[in-house]
Amino acid sequence: MDLVLFDMDGVLINSAKDIHESVNFALNSLGYSSKTMVGDSDIDIFAGKSANVQTCGVSYGIGNLDDLKCAKPDFLIEDFSQILNVVGKNTHDKQF
Secondary structure, three states: OOOOOOOOOOOOOOOHHHHHHHHHHHHHHHOOOOOEEEEOOHHHHHHHHHOOOEEEEEOOOOOOHHHHHHOOOOEEEOOHHHHHHOOOOOHHHOOO
């Protein structure tokens, strides 16, 4: 399994359609079949859901944890070391 990281910080997004297209473009460009959007804010999670990919919230970022939980990510982790336990899992294997 490969783990590829990219940062969408600074991407200008004007609508839900832009979010969907931006996330899908980035993920499809990587050419991987298993995709997980990882983020520290509710907006990151909504972007992943909009792109129909698995989502993982990280509690250690600058985002608001309550907002992040309300966005209902498929997974929520507290430390980056947990990311490999999430990437490539099916959402029916959810662990919070």
